[in-house]
Amino acid sequence: MDSTSRLRNILAFWLPLAAAWLMMGAEGPYLSAIVARLDRPVENLAAFGLSFSLAWLVESPIIMLLSATTALARDRASFLALRRFAYLLNGALTALLVLLALPPVFRFLAEQVLGLPAEVARMANLATALLAPWPAAIGYRRFHQGLLVRNGLTRRVAYGTVLRLATMSLAAAGLALGTRLPGACIGALALSSGVVAEAAASRWMARHVVRDLLDPGRESGPAPSLGELARYYYPLALTSIIAMSNAPLLTFFLGRGRDPLQCLAAWPVVHSFVFFFRSGGSAFQEVGVALTGTEGRNEAQVRRAAALLAACATGLMLAVVLTPLGALWFRRVVGLGPGLLPFALLPARLLILLPAMEYLLSFQRSRWILAGRTSVISTATALETAVLVLGMTLFALVLDWRGTLAAALALTVGRAAACGYLLRKAADRPE
Structure with missing residues (x-):
């Protein structure tokens, strides 16, 4: 294959991933624009902004899981070890977000540390609780997206992001028209609906890759231990936390x-x-x-x-x-x-x-x-x-x-x- 063809293949591989990143970058401003058009926009925007930022911060250690899976999911043993590691990390981060959403903890954070008015803190607390599925859903889909990327199926990553935005839009419209929930809660529920739908779709789109990796007849090397994976992944998680x-x-x-x-x-x-x-x-x-x-x-x-x-x-x-x-x-x-x-x-x-x-x-x-x-x-x-x-x-x-x-x-x-x-x-x- 000549250099022009190789370059064209690299660009075709990259383009769906770039589109997915661009769409993900748009979801925060997009939902904020929806919240701004509902009742009490100032208070709800402030509450939604805090809950969204907090969820992003808690989620940050899982972001690099896509790169780690792309690099390491070579065979059955490495796949099973990585999946176990990802599930443990997902559970730990979900537990952390639930802990932060507990009313006494959240009130201290929002009112004493950040100095928010009590009403804004209350709405932000509800919105944060509704974002509880966020870390695990993000980790689950990034793990399976890594499998897709490793196998050259980057278009499916973009398809999942399109589904995520569509689900968010439908959820936000339905909740805004059919309920009297505060705008911050509508934004949080729409976000949670979108990431859960994308996680499920990523698993479904990676089903053939998973089946091939789990094939008992496929040659497999030694499995990395949880300690080895933690030592490899810890700097990547730290990178995301610092960047956030x-x-x-x-x-x-x-x-x-x-x-x-x-x-x-x-x-x-x-x-x-x-x-x-x-x-x-x-x-x-x-x-x-x-x-x-x-x-x-x-x-x-x-x-x-x-x-x-x-x-x-x-x-x-x-x-x-x-x-x-x-x-x-x-x-x-x-x-x-x-x-x-x-x-x-x-x-x-x-x-x-x-x-x-x-x-x-x-x-x-x-x-x-x-x-x-x-x-x-x-x-x-x-x-x-x-x-x-x-x-x-x-x-x-x-x-x-x-x-x-x-x-x-x-x-x-x-x-x-x-x-x-x-x-x-x-x-x-x-x-």
Whole structure:
């Protein structure tokens, strides 16, 4: 197969995963838009936002299960060991979310720690309880999605995400029209319905892969122990936890910097805009894990695909933010007023390298996942967060820059530090 055909196959493998990431990124703003159109939108949006963020944080250790399954589910023994590990992790995270949703615990967290009004805390508590199926459903579907990715069935991953969004939409519409539940609870129930439907669909779509792996006549190597899997997976889980902490850290600094109200209002808009161009890079980690192959035989082709997609993503973002299209997007499509436009457009321009660095980071991570040295990935993520905190302290608090400008520059420098660290460590990677 010539290089052009190989590149075309890599892009065809990647595209459904990128589409799935893009759709997942849209579900939070989409449901928030629904909640905003129901009764008492301010209180319900605040409650839904807290419950959604809490569920995301609890879920974060399970996110990398897709990559782990893609890399390790080689035969019957490894599949059974990974499934047992995934189920234990799912159960532990579900128990943690249930514990946090207990009224005494949640009231302390919401009212004493975060200072929310009692009514908002009560609605957020109900919404969080309704999200109890979330961690296990996410872990279950990411485990089976890893099997699909490993076997080249990436379109089925996208099909599952489409089903998830459709189920969420139907559930939200039915609950809004047929019940008097608060908007925060409708959003939470819609989310839970969507992820449970996607988990069931992922299992069904992976049924042939599971059957083949469980075939008693299939050759199987020694099973990894739970301890070995935990040592392999712990740095990946830590990576997700640290990465998830960046959003609340930025919110903390934005709220204490210059023009806090305007910055807090504009930053989610900037983040969502940049995520559109970054989402394909987030999906590329699984591409690298699945297609690089044993002993890195396809690494050069995967690297070229990453470079091409990185250039396209950053080039497309440049074509928007450096032309009148940028102002048109933020003013006409998003609806930012003239007073908020400067808080969004210039920071978006400072983030133009982020899409390209997303592809670089995902490609580098895939190499370390395949090499079994996952601690390198968590170290890079910790370095990124440390640089982010230092950058926000300097730019927002010491130099008193506008918060969104400080956040854009700190994010860029932090991501560059992580990419630089992984590139430097690449020389030590086992061949």
